[in-house]
Structures are given as C-alpha cells and as structure tokens.
Amino acid sequence: MTDRLGGSRFVGGPDYVALSEQTVRTFLAPLAEVSALLGGEATQWTVREVGDGNLNLVFIVKGPKGGIVVKQSLPYVRMVGESWPLPLDRIFFEYEALKIQSAAVPHLVPKLYHFDRGMAAIVMELLEPHLILRKGLIGGIRYPKLAEDVATFAAGTLFATSDLGSPAVVKKERQSLFCNNITLCKITEDLVFTDPYQIAPMNRWTTPQLDDVAAEFRHDSALKVAVQELKWMFLSRGEALLHADLHTGSIMVTPNQTRVIDPEFAFYGPMGFDVGAFMANLLLAYFSQSGHATKGDDRRAYQVWILETLETFWTTFNRLFLAHWREGGGDAFPKPLFDDAAGEAALDAYRIKTMARLFADAIGFTGAKMARRILGLAHVEDLESIIDPDLRAQCEKRALRMARTLMTERQTLTSIHEIRDMAETIEREPVR
C-alpha cells in the first residue's frame, strides 16, 4: 500500500478468485485481528452473501463474538454479467478513499480491518442493525440525525481534500492516484451525463407512459447544453476527493446512526456532485411517496419530513463547510494573507459567494442524477417498487420536470427554499 503511484495496477493477483460462501472462511482464518473479532473457530462462523448492488460480492460473516463484512470486486458488472468487464482495482480506490474519509469523519464510515490486494477484497466493520437508507425512505421511516450526519460527511470530506483544506503537495499526490479510477468515472460520464440524452441501447423507462418525455429530453437543446456543461465540470474540476456515488443506497442508517459506504467511484471532481447526489435521491424519494401511499397513510407528512431533511442538509452543509474554511489549512486563500479586519471581511464575502456558486453546481448535479435514474440504465427502488406503471409514471414525470428545471435554471435558483417550494408545487400540480 505504500506504493501510491501506480499501485492500483497490481490489484487482483494471479491467485485472484471470486470468493464464495464456502471459501470466505479460509480467506479470513489466517487474519489474526479478524479472527479475534469473530471469535471461536472458523468452522463456527456463518457466512451469507448479501451483495444486492450492481457491482460486487458482499459477504456477512458472523462468529461467536462478532461480525464483519467482506467486500470483493468482481471482474465484471454484476448486474449485466461477464460481457461488461470492469477492473478489479476499483476496490483499491475504495480502500484509499475510505482511509482518507476515516481521517476526516471517522464516526461516519465503517472501520477498516484488512485489505487484500491480490484478492481485491476489503474486510470491514459489519453495520448492524443498520438499514440501507433507500429502503428506510421507501418504508417511510424518519431519521432525525440523517441531514446533519450526511452534511457533516460531505462538508468534512470535501473540505479536507480540497485546496481550501489541504496543501497542494498532498492533494496532487492523491489526485495522481485517483486519476487512474478511469473506468468507474467513465460509467458516470456515460450513464449520468450522456446516455439519457440520446438513443442508447441500455436506456430504459416506463413505457409507453414516458416515451414522450424521454423524446423531449433527447431533443431539448438547452437541456443538453446544460447537462454537458455539468459533464465538463465533472471531467475537469478537481476540486475535492468525491465519494462520487453518494446516493441513498450508499448510506446505512439506524434512527441514531449514519454510515456512508461504497466509495469505489472516488475521484477528484466538483464538490457539487456529491452534494447533488444526495439531494437528488431525497427528491426521488419525495416524488415516489405517492406511489407508496396506503389507505392509512397518504405519506404527505413523510413528504414534509423529506423536504425538511433536504433543507436541513443544505443549510447544515453550508454552515459546516464555511466553518471549516474559516479555520483554513489549505494552500488556496492562506490565512496569513488575510490577517487584518479588512482582509478577513473581504475573504468572508468571497466565501459566501463561493457557497452560492457551489449551490448552483449542486442543484445542477441534482437534476442530472434524478433524470438518469428514470431515463437511463440504472433505476432506483423508490420508483421501481411502484408496481402500477401509470402511478409510477406519474411520479417519474414530476421528478423529470423538476430535474429539467434544476439543470437549465441552476444559475438563477439561489436558495434551498426555492428548491423546496418547487418540489411542493410540482407535487401539487396535475401531471400532464
């Protein structure tokens, strides 16, 4: 792990083999720390494969004393099959990102126990009884600390890895490493920013209900310029080390605890991308609620909670990021240059202006991340689990209307209140 430059090339050695529920024990038994954590003998350990994501194997292993998780890269995209190969080294980027995130916000990410480069596997903390946030949102569960925890994660990790919070020499060395996470970045570039706006073999949507709006997205020149501007930012603005997949499926929760997992897409990109990813998935949850309404619960009150969470998330992120910046630590805007009252005042005015720019970026990415989940390859359970296609299409049309506005008008929308109002207005109005 000390060979930072180019180290990623050596992930997945000649002995690499995909683990199975049978072989995980043999893999773990020689690891003293892990064995002690599980307790007892390897034969007493239970193993269950639970990977329900798109890309990897995930095993939960439990022993008499405790449990752990083993996550292993597969050399292809799991949801598609061996026809779509994917480099094993993504687990290396996940491991490197987790280490950096652990330093910034140790209480918000899983503990790392072991990394096996040759096997492309991480052994880490078992989060129990945590639930994937997306499932909680579908279930209508409230998480009082969620907004603040995710804001703390985003502000802490983005600031610490930006030029505002870290010296250029540290940042450039890390950026050199994460620039090699090419294949996973390319997935985002294609699936988020490109395919939903053209005829692409892997696109799918609720058909025929959404055929018209899908065609509108493919022929809306202003929208396509807006989304390509966002793509250019994604490609060229190395502002901070992003989680880069910060949706509600990458967050595990209890009512009192939040953990962010799965940073395998990590790379240096625009900060608004992470902020927007979380906001997009809250808004997808919001617009899907009417599809989950029951006689006893129309989900209106829960929708209010989701929008409150959205608002608290942004206001807390804004506050925490500013607080970090006021402490300083990076090579941009070094504190000694602004050490008198006039200097501090001018710099603080600039900080506020920057947060407004970051907000505009974030809501643009919010729109892009919403649309791709309805018109592109990978959809979200919030909407997919609505069985009635007409009802689902209604939810999806509302979400797409909001997504489009966020992308094309991001420079004129200036407050999280406006975003909240927009969501409420779109939800109230009839769907054409």
Place this chain on the structure above:
Amino acid sequence: MTDRLGGSRFVGGPDYVALSEQTVRTFLAPLAEVSALLGGEATQWTVREVGDGNLNLVFIVKGPKGGIVVKQSLPYVRMVGESWPLPLDRIFFEYEALKIQSAAVPHLVPKLYHFDRGMAAIVMELLEPHLILRKGLIGGIRYPKLAEDVATFAAGTLFATSDLGSPAVVKKERQSLFCNNITLCKITEDLVFTDPYQIAPMNRWTTPQLDDVAAEFRHDSALKVAVQELKWMFLSRGEALLHADLHTGSIMVTPNQTRVIDPEFAFYGPMGFDVGAFMANLLLAYFSQSGHATKGDDRRAYQVWILETLETFWTTFNRLFLAHWREGGGDAFPKPLFDDAAGEAALDAYRIKTMARLFADAIGFTGAKMARRILGLAHVEDLESIIDPDLRAQCEKRALRMARTLMTERQTLTSIHEIRDMAETIEREPVR
C-alpha cells in the same frame, strides 16, 4: 518511457552527473542519430554552455554537418544555488509535454532527438538563428507571424488536451502523470500567487521608488481575494495540459519562425493561464519601451505594434479555439448530441459564452503574471535592463496599475479592445 505511471520517480539514476562542456561529447558520441546529425568525429564537435535561464544546463553542440541542443536538469535552482534543491524529474515532464505538443503543433516546437532518463537530459533541435523573443522585444524587432503562431500553439495544445478535444481515458492517464510535477507547480503557486502579496524573503522590487505600491499590494484585500481566486483555479481546474511557463523567454523567433520551448512546468490547469502568461509578457514589454527609448527612436510606433500583436493574438486564439471545438473530438459536448440545427445553434451560443469566460480567466492571470515579475523573486530583462531606477520604476508602476485592474475587474472587462485601450491610457497618464 512506457512506464507512464510513476515513471517520473526514476529520473536521474545512480550515474547522474552534471554535464560539462568537456563531457557532453562523450555523452553524445554513442547516439547514432545524433552523431549522424552532427557529422564527423566527436573530437570535431564544438560545445558551448548557454543556459541563461533560472534552472538548467543548456549546451549547444555543433559538428561539421549540423548542430543540436542538450538540456539537462540540475538538482537545484540554478539562479539561487544548491540551497534550493529541485527534483531532476522536471526534465521528464518537459519531455512528455513536448511529445504531446509535437503531436498537436509539430511546426511550433523543437524536434526531439533523444531522452536520457538517468542523466535527466533531452537532446533536441538547435534553433538557429532564432533569438529569445524577449530579447527581440527589448531590441524593438517586429515579428509579423508571432501573434498567429503563438495563438496557434495555445489553441492547438490546449484544445487537444482538454475534455473538449480528447477522450477522458486519455486525459485522465496523462493528468495522473503530470499531477506528479508537484515541485514546479509549487514554485508557481508561491512565486506568482502568494509571495508578491505578503512579506517574503525572496521578494524584491525597485526600492525605494516602489515601496509604497508594494505595500499597497500587500494590503489590498480585494486584490488579494482576486489573486487567491486565481490561485484556486490554478490548483483545481484541470482543463488542459498547460505549457505553464509561456512567457516571452520560452519562445524563440526569427521574423518568419516561432518555436515554443521549455515546457518543464507542464501540468493540467486552467487554460487561461497559458493565454494570460503570453499576454502579460507582451504588456510588460509594452510598458518597458519608454525605458528603452533613444533620441532616434521613441519606441511609440513599436508600442503600437506590441498592442496590435496582443489584439491579434487573442482574436486569433479565439477564432482557432472555436474552430477546433466545432470539429470536436472530446468527451464533453459530444457532437452526436447536437446533430440538428437547434442543437448546433444552442451549442455554438454556449461556445461563444465559454470563450468570454476564458477571456476573463486569461486577463486575470495576465495581471498576476505581470505583478509577480515586478514585486516577486524572478524579474524580466525587459524592465531589469532599464538602468535608471527612476525611469524603470515609472514603467513598473504603470504595469502594476494595469495588473491590479486586470485581476480585480476581470469579470467586467469583456473585450481585447478594452485591454488595449487601458494599456494606452495608463501609458499616456502621468505616473504618481
């Protein structure tokens, strides 16, 4: 050279030794291509060390048939001495950058003959009878093709290496490499964007004449915010592979030929930095002319030529960059997404808007690059060669006034005409 990742770590082997006029022949003799180019026997070759720059050894070697140049990194900053160590690997980045530039604009860079990693040396084309452009500008020589050639270089190299002109997979691999050019980037970060705005041991200026304005620069909060915003862009916007030192000392000319040399600072940064570097050095040449006036030549006509060159440079750069972009080739704004008339019109409006943004960036960097040459460590011969300190200070004060305005008002200055007018107005007005 095939080991792109991390390859830079191995520059300067155990046998590295600084070359001398005596040892250069022994170094070159085994190289068949170079020997053939020089002709005759090694004993017939003449060697002259001509490095007048700040960092390296440069030898001109001539034989019966032709000549070549050997450039070798020294492990310290030549103008300061061994107390300021500098990694040898900068010659590797220069070599890699030259290869990329050669592919984009082969007629505007020197030919490469050989790279010796262990000796940290490049063997390349001898440019003869070319003069360093800076010396030509001091001498009042006109170069009719200069503006167009440098615009062609900048538009060609910046576009080809940007996300507008190259696929993300190629760009990310290169960016990973150039992110390791940490030490040379840090020199720019400190000497251009930081030191001139604070008390720093290596700063110097024409004293006491400029003491007041130097103090003003250190206490001007709006200016310091503006220059730090530029620094943040320099640190975080990997728009394209920059030459990153594109001043008039890095350009060799005859009245009919232009060659850009010395890209050892190369890295992925904001495109406006290269554009601004050249404009800054034209403006420094402009404001220094009154210091070089003689009875027979007040240099007024030459000043007009410099501003015409400035104007032609930007308008040509703008035209060529747009032309490249209209052809496409990169992953941002893929052409198939805009293949109807409405799409092409919307995209072209965005292109024009982007050029305006790029102009604002460029003139900001122009200001920063001007000020550092008057208040920081490294000065320029255009001004230094004015012996009378009062006369020199008058030129420098004008240049600083312009530099400050360019940095603080870059968002409201929208045309190269305005820049030209501003220079003429400042030159006409009395210096306080």
